[in-house]
Amino acid sequence: MNSLVFLILIILSSPLQGERDLVIVRQKVLVSGTTSLGKFNCDYTKVGSFDTLKVNSTKAGHSLSFQIPIRDFSCGNFILNSDFRSTLKADVYPFAEVKVNNLRQKSGKIYCHLFLDLAGKSLEFPDFILEKHKDGLAGNLCLDFVALGLSPPKKLGGLIKVEDQLDLQLLLGM
Template identity: 30%
Template sequence: MKHLLYFLFYFAATSLSAQTNTLVILGKTNVNTFKCTNTGFNHVVDLDSKSAQSFSLAVDDFDCRNRMMTADFRKTLHADTHPKMSVKFIKLRKINTSNYYAAQIEVRLMNRAKLYDVTFFSDDRVLQGSKTVKFSDFGITPPKRMGGTIQVKDTLDLSFSLLAKS
């Protein structure tokens, strides 16, 4: 009985913690890499919906696990004047009978929108996908620090993990 209770507790804890929306932005500098994560938004993607679906994220909810880097990231994205980032699923269709979906998404940041084609995988509860984007897609100059000694690369990897329903 003790083992059963432990198993149920472990399963419930891991299931609940794994079921959150996450947008991770991975970037590189000429010295290091960085990872900024946002889990502060609610949205469930309806895999059967034929209409556009969108959600917004607060730029201030991104956390880079380093106070100075987080502040620099938010400053680069102009969180004070553009506090929201949005993602809109323009098209979402299942690829054959697999668990893969082809999507066209619009990412809107700092009043600029860019369309991307993304392939997502779904296990019927979580929709996962990634896309490489650029700061310059949104008119952002990648930041430099320490007099240009540290330069952030223009390329970023967005990684989505979104709650889904069918």
């Protein structure tokens, strides 16, 4: 019994719950949605920059911030790329910005404060969940065009429509 209590105390006081560093070497953003013809995926990946995020830090100022040129999103072909850029008003808002800070671990999950600036709209998610994956941390967010101040695109007089919901996945690779 004493050894069981001792083991529980060791587990609870392990450095997993204390402050620790995560070295981020890759940022990926995947935007997916559905049209009346099927699904689409547009992604952006930035590799090679190194940033360190602190988990459970009591000090302020530890954040990861990166800008995404809207023109660098790849949707699979030039028509979808053009439609995506047009929908996000890339000529007026050429960059999206993602900022992640205040990482904290609770109950096996990592929570953060996520700021997203997209198409001229600033959105804030104070308890965004990042889950551990083999490649790093990943979180999912459902947005709609109204929240972004945009209207879903239509083509061919409304025969081809994009559903109002967009799924955004953020991957921070370690």
